[in-house]
Amino acid sequence: MRRLNRKKTLNLVKELDAFPKVPESYVETSASGGTVSLIAFTTIAFLTVMEFTVYQDTWMKYEYEVDKDFTSKLRINIDITVAMRCQYVGADVLDLAETMVSSADGLIYEPVVFDLSPQQKEWQRVLQLIQSRLQEEHSLQDVIFKSAFKSASTALPPREDNSLQSPDACRIHGHLYVNKVAGNFHITVGKAIPHPRGHAHLAALVSHESYNFSHRIDHLSFGELIPGIINPLDGTEKIASDHNQMFQYFITVVPTKLHTYKISAETHQFSVTERERVINHAAGSHGVSGIFMKYDISSLMVTVTEEHMPFWQFLVRLCGIIGGIFSTTGILHGFGRFVAEIIFCRFRLGSSRSTTVPLPDGHTSNHLPLTTDNSTH
Numbered sequence: 001m002r003r004l005n006r007k008k009t010l011n012l013v014k015e016l017d018a019f020p021k022v023p024e025s026y027v028e029t030s031a032s033g034g035t036v037s038l039i040a041f042t043t044i045a046f047l048t049v050m051e052f053t054v055y056q057d058t059w060m061k062y063e064y065e066v067d068k069d070f071t072s073k074l075r076i077n078i079d080i081t082v083a084m085r086c087q088y089v090g091a092d093v094l095d096l097a098e099t100m101v102s103s104a105d106g107l108i109y110e111p112v113v114f115d116l117s118p119q120q121k122e123w124q125r126v127l128q129l130i131q132s133r134l135q136e137e138h139s140l141q142d143v144i145f146k147s148a149f150k151s152a153s154t155a156l157p158p159r160e161d162n163s164l165q166s167p168d169a170c171r172i173h174g175h176l177y178v179n180k181v182a183g184n185f186h187i188t189v190g191k192a193i194p195h196p197r198g199h200a201h202l203a204a205l206v207s208h209e210s211y212n213f214s215h216r217i218d219h220l221s222f223g224e225l226i227p228g229i230i231n232p233l234d235g236t237e238k239i240a241s242d243h244n245q246m247f248q249y250f251i252t253v254v255p256t257k258l259h260t261y262k263i264s265a266e267t268h269q270f271s272v273t274e275r276e277r278v279i280n281h282a283a284g285s286h287g288v289s290g291i292f293m294k295y296d297i298s299s300l301m302v303t304v305t306e307e308h309m310p311f312w313q314f315l316v317r318l319c320g321i322i323g324g325i326f327s328t329t330g331i332l333h334g335f336g337r338f339v340a341e342i343i344f345c346r347f348r349l350g351s352s353r354s355t356t357v358p359l360p361d362g363h364t365s366n367h368l369p370l371t372t373d374n375s376t377h
Helices: 002-015 032-056 118-135 141-146 311-351
Strands: 058-066 073-080 089-095 100-102 107-112 168-181 183-189 192-195 198-201 215-223 236-239 245-258 265-277 292-295 299-309
Touching: 032 311, 073 089, 073 183, 073 292, 089 168, 089 192, 089 198, 100 168, 168 183, 168 292, 215 245
Parallel strands: 245 292, 245 299
Antiparallel strands: 058 299, 073 168, 073 215, 089 100, 089 183, 107 168, 183 292, 192 198, 215 236, 215 265, 245 265
């Protein structure tokens, strides 16, 4: 009884077989079928390699939300060289809350030579080339995010020529912690001093002829310092055409959380617009000579996450490629064979038509002459 039930169950399972086997004696092979199969296998191999390349790659996902953190401090990383002696210039930050952050809280004034060495000029040329490509190809920013902490440092390399020229410029570098509100970081003539209504700079002791706010921004960033990240103003160089010249940078800072397979950090991106003008009170162009960076904090926060294709999705896409190519090539091969058979059938019918035979009375016959025994001898 158990054997009978097993046999019935086995027969039922066989009836549900969606892949019936065809005996090899009923299988007909052809040269055209072999050619199509070879093309199909080659295409499958090529697309499988391409799909595996896509599976190995990653992409950046951007998500936006409201930034709810307004109590923490914002770090500003600065490395700017001004073509004036260090005793003539001063840098500080004044925000909308009337809070002044002095440069003594984290900035270093270092006398240097303004002109770059050959190696440094090559570094600046490459950096400016990267900046121009980033403005044209925004997708390159994803590559920079992925290569953070892995690529070479973007800092200005030290001089290799040991120049004996006396320092004619001041390198202001370091970092400051400011309130997370809009503010103004500026470098102008004279050291900053506190003032009940804000602050002031001791510019009266500096000769007007020594004003030269030609400058080079080797690095400017907000938030955590991440090696390998290139910021919009890195490598910027401005040459002043007049002693009384103002350079303005209007910056919008966007808080950013970066999560990749290499790092996880909280930093800030920013966009910038530039303006420069000569101060001429007689012509109505008022202001103070110097370098002014007015920044504002965006209320939106961006979360950048590096994502990877799941393995199950890779298998599904791979099965779709294999099944789709087999089905498509089978349909095309069947259709091509059908068309070929129609053409060959017409050709055979045309060649098998009987030839015309003349009759004695001048008529013609389309029938083939009968073969008799006498005609075979």
